[in-house]
Amino acid sequence: MKKIMNRADDTVSQLLNSIAFAYDDKLKRIPQTGIIVSQKMAANKVAVISGGGTGHEPAHSGYVGEGMLSASINGPIFIPPAVNEIVQAIELADQGQGVLLVVKNFEADVANFLAAEELATKQGHDVDHVIVNDDCSIEKSNFKKRRRGVAGTVYVHKILTAAAGEGKSLDELVTLGDDVIASMNTLGVALAPGTIPGTSQTQFSIGENEISFGIGIHGEAGYRVEPLESSEQLANELINKLKTHYNWKRGMKLAILVNGLGATPQMELHVFANDVRRLLMLEEVDVCFKKVGNYMTSIDMAGVSLTFLELKEEQWLTYLNTPVSTYGW
Template sequence: MKKIMNDPNKIVDEMIEGMIVAHSDLIKRVPETGVIQRKTKKAGKVAIISGGGSGHEPAHAGFVGEGMLSAAVCGAVFTSPTPDQILEAIKAADEGAGVFLVIKNYSGDIMNFEMAQEMAEMEDISVENIVVDDDIAVEDSLYTQGKRGVAGTIFVHKILGYAAEQGKSIKEIKKLADDLMPNIKSIGLALTGVTTPGAAQPSFTLAEDEIEYGVGIHGEPGYRREKLQPSYDLADELLTKVVKEFDGKEKGQFAVMINGLGGTPLMEQYVFTNDVKKLMDKRNWSLDFYKIGNFMTSLEMQGLSLTLLHLENDFYLEALNAPVKTIAW
């Protein structure tokens, strides 16, 4: 697989340096770490931190900035950052009101973030967390016990970041996060596999006329392969799966995210968005917020995901519409 890089062993470090070059007005790097921190002045509020393996850009560092994440931790490609790196992020971001960790539901992420939380608490830093498990496609996939954390994580970043900006306490943010998670559901599909830097072969392959429903953001297996269908049929498949998960809430208000997985042109994402809107209209659903683009990718994988957020709390929509200063929102 052809990639624009120098040494695959240094690609994350060089990526971080390039981000700092391009966005030095918003972010800075904690020296000798994979931690990217916002440049805003500390104001005694709760800090929101996320992170995980690299290869999902703009997640997570693209959402560091005023009104969203205080810091993000970049691990190796598709590999959780180490506890000591996460601890450095906690210490760098702490403003004295506590630190809240947003963790995607992958075994390595949970283990390392929770270990860092324990280490930080030993240094008298108050830390809470939420585990994001929005992917409804499969359970107990590779690297995961239960449902995976995918693009819905970005909605969590936005809403909790707004709550922190508003001066909510760490206990209030924990309650908000616990109430929020059951209202976020995501599911995706892939048209191609993904090849990590330095690898000779993709993690999986699909025939030219084949797709796979439910593939994970690290190339984990999905739930079904079939011949490529028109966009409308793909949207119907994904939306039908999501509807079943909301258990009677489908008559309410929703926010939608159409997320490209890295190799899907915006043209195709907008075609899919239009089909989702038609299908939502058929169900008499109210769509009150749209987000279209690449937010949680899988390197060069062609494919996309659909995320719906049930707006059962007016605060969610208020938070989604609030302005932020980040690279990627």
């Protein structure tokens, strides 16, 4: 697949340089690193930072800015950032009230972020973490839940940073984060696999008119392949699978996220979102908050994910609606 690129091994640095250039009113890049920090670091509150490999844009730099993340640490494509850079970001973000790490549930991400937390704590920083595991797809081989951290991570960012802005302590934010994560589930499908810069090889194979259920944000294949019949049928299947993770009832309050995976046009995302809207109306649930667009992608994968967050506390909705100044939200 043709790409507008230069040297593949310099893609991440060029990407981060452009982000810092395009949004220099909101953020800046720390030279020679994958660290993006907010231009307006608020004092007297817990700093919330996040990160992971690049290739998920606008995650994670798109959520750095006033009212949201204090910093993001961006590793190589689909590879988590190095421990020393996470420690450096903690040092830069800490305003004296502690630092909360939002970590996606992938083995390498968890290992690097927790190792950085341990080192930063030894250096005198007050650091804790939450681990996002909203993916409710299954392993193809053993049918166990995967529970990876995927698109719902964006809602965790938003709620926890708004709560931090209210003055919540580090311990309070961890408790809140765990409650939000336990109330959230995501399922994604791919219409076409993605490719990694520097290679034309796709990450998995599916037929022209097929979809893969339960794909991951690093281009991982799903657990089942079948023909794509219609947007409505797809929405119905995803909703029915997500429903099984809740005490589903009329009048329950939901925040939903319809997330594009990188190569799906806005038209298709909105057609799908409209089907979700109609089906949830029939279910008589209250969709109190919604987002439709590209929030956590997988480079050029074609597809969509659907996230449900049950709003168990009215304050969660307030946090989702709190204004911020970032380029991705």
